Amino acid sequence: MDSDRDSRTILIIDDESGIRMLLKTFLERVGYKVLQAADGLQGVEVFTANAAAIDCCIVDMTMPKMDGLEVCEAIRRHSPDSAVLICSGFPDDRIDHFVAGPGRSAFVQKPFQFSTLITTLQEILI
DSSP states (O other), X not given: OOHHHHTOEEEEEOSOHHHHHHHHHHHHHTTOEEEEESSHHHHHHHHHHHTTTOOEEEEESSOSSXXXXXXXXXXXXXXXXXXXXXXXXXXXXXXHHHHHSSSSEEEEESSOOHHHHHHHHHHHTO
8 A cells, every 4th residue: 555545535426336336445445545425416515524634536427416517616616726536438528628727637538447547646636
């Protein structure tokens, strides 16, 4: 395990429980602490309650109650310096606009390799 990862907390916001559990297991295995949210609204609530402890949010784009971009914008309004990693299987120009904007953010196309996820996380957690 990497000692830097041991002190990092990742919030996974995805409505698919299987994906959340897979990501949680993988991220914990490589040393991250993980929080989870089952939809966009819950994701914003978990982030708001734990913002000081969360180093990065992994956000799915297609979710009920709030879509991923709405979640990302809410996170940025609350904490402009927060790192956000958007994941989606569908192209969306709004993602490109968000990632190109201010703040630490990136996009990973689903399906992705875990090595790609870790590399991208490391890039935005600097």
